[in-house]
Amino acid sequence: MDVSYLIDGLNDFQRAAVSAPEQNMLVLAGAGSGKTRVLTHRIAWLLEVEHIPTYGILAVTFTNKAAKEMRARISSICPQKISGMWIGTFHGIAHRLLRLHFQEANLPEHFQIIDSDDQQKMIKRIIKVLNLDDKYYPSKELQWYINDKKDEGLRAKHIDAGYSLQEKQRLQIYKAYEDACQLAGLVDFSELLLRTHELLLTHPSLLKHYQQRFKHVLVDEFQDTNKLQYAWLTLLTDADNFLTIVGDDDQSIYGWRGADIENIQRFLKEKKNPVTILLEQNYRSTGHILNASNQLIKNNSDRLGKELWTSGEDGERIAIYNAFNEYDETRYVITQIKKWERENKKLCDCAILYRSNAQSRLFEEQLMANQIPYHIYGGQRFFDRLEIKDSIAYLRLMNNHQDDAAFERVINKPKRKIGNTTLDKIRICARDQGYTLWHASHYLIENKLLSAGATRSLGAFVDLINRFKEETTELPLFQLLDHIINHSGLKEMFANEKGEKSRSRIENLEELISASKSFTIPEEEQDMDELTAFLAYAALESGDNQADEFSDAVQLMTMHSAKGLEFAQVFMVGVEEGMFPSQRSTEDPTRLAEERRLCYVGMTRAMQKLTICHADSRRLYGQEKFHSVSRFIAELPEQDIQFIRIKTQTKHNYPSIEKRFSNAISQDVLGFELGQQVKHVKFGEGTIIGQEGSGENSRLQVHFSDVGSKWLMTAYAKLERV
């Protein structure tokens, strides 16, 4: 059979990876080295050449987006083989296994997935019900604690509190949370993985079955795996089968949420005869960008070692712009974008990358003011919206009456006269009797333990849910949702809300119904009923966030969310000590190294043009902060960068200084004149010695006796005439 189409056009190393014999393999794939291509072609190779059946392959990713892309690309290579192949996220695959083996996993048939919001609320309730002070035990911290332990594979019973009272109480909360989830049939994100791991560990025959089935397990972005995910993968491939991991230690930027970079070394040490293949040829960026990125990342120790190169041009040098303040930074970026636009290049090829989300605000404002379309990534996801979660909660409660998280959410939404007093009674009863909230409600009603009014309201709620269930048993999903939204009072409640929100909420509800209408059960999950599959979809899939990705707009996002993307022109902004690296990372070398990797990720997003900005001063938390240039900028080699300075000269063909002094300026620039004595809040007294631009964007050069000459934005510097 001719399989040349699988390796044609690949470089030697890519080809080696794709056509390697069946073995444990590490593909160390640098940024822009054609990683996804290699991974998908490798899978096609296994199918076509090694004759692995489709069900013999398990491909794991972190995000749904990546899974979707992989599926699409494999199917474009060998369309007839795609069905039946397991491609999914860690959580998605774990969920599928738990559904298939819910009994062995000790879960109720209609168990539900809760997101971290629900999880926090559950924990909060448990802390309260245990009579612990939430001052000493903030739910957020406990949530962290619990997820941390789960990610290490530890349950409450595995942990020894020693003599620490605090640890003892934490464990008590952890335990109570575990019990409450078990009772209610709820599984949080970490639990999906932990449960699956335990399922395989405690059922050797099942484990053996999957080991024999999955001849090859392939993992993308392996540097982001945590301890539990590693254990999961190695357990699954601890037989006559193989594990292929693809990743880049230099792009590990999720250590703070448990990703363990050591997993790569662990793989090399623990797996049988692992072969390493390096992909270093970069098909994305120019020589200057690559060289500078290489130099930067060399400042990290403990790297596996990798150096990107290109056969392409050196390109333009990296521009380093030293802004006076954050306004000037924004102004500069916008000027550059306008210039780009004038060259008839596409706005969507430009990205503004920042370290923290808060930095997007000024850019939004100014882009809006300049009528430049933009798109911000990382907003709230569709299924996370309040109105959507409320509607889904009704679905969940109908599907599984014991779902405490859903119960809490909708019991008094819309208002049905069930207040805190009644709710607390239900919670306490549930705790004392070991019941779920639904069960406790029944108990309280039957034993007449509530006031007449409360009994009536609570009874009405219980009846409502039961009635819904009866009325909708035979309805298709979208009609079911439609029924709930219209008859629960939710729609009315949102419609009566004041302001813009009301309209958008109703729109979202309608979109939810139409989403459910077009929802189809994934092929590999045909065994699930429609409702279960949809609920899982709502919990695990964020809902496509970038709906308008086809519109031509400047892209704004954090450097974290830029990973995996590429843009012709990239602006990295706020590259200052204290911002990037962030203040909190500066003391700890491990975290600093991660910041550096993040910088590396940011830089390697750029294909042609990279601009790095830093501002001398910016307002932060209501205070003016003075930051020095980021050490990362200092680490870039001189021959690859170019410092941009604002020209004092009349590059825009303005009249000469003297002329401007006598006419245009004085009215144009808010009444300041050359030679005028002024006072600045921070810099003291000085003399105006230069001017540039006009109106909002005009700048004045002022010579201060204390700090020398500075360029100031006229509109923001708040200069006082002396």
Next chain:
DNA sequence: ACAAATACTGTTTTT
């Protein structure tokens, strides 16, 4: 049960 006042807290995010 709700609005208003006050306190608090400021990386990064997917599932």
Next chain:
DNA sequence: CAGTATTTGT
């Protein structure tokens, strides 16, 4: 400073 969370007062 600005946004959220919690507490307070009616």
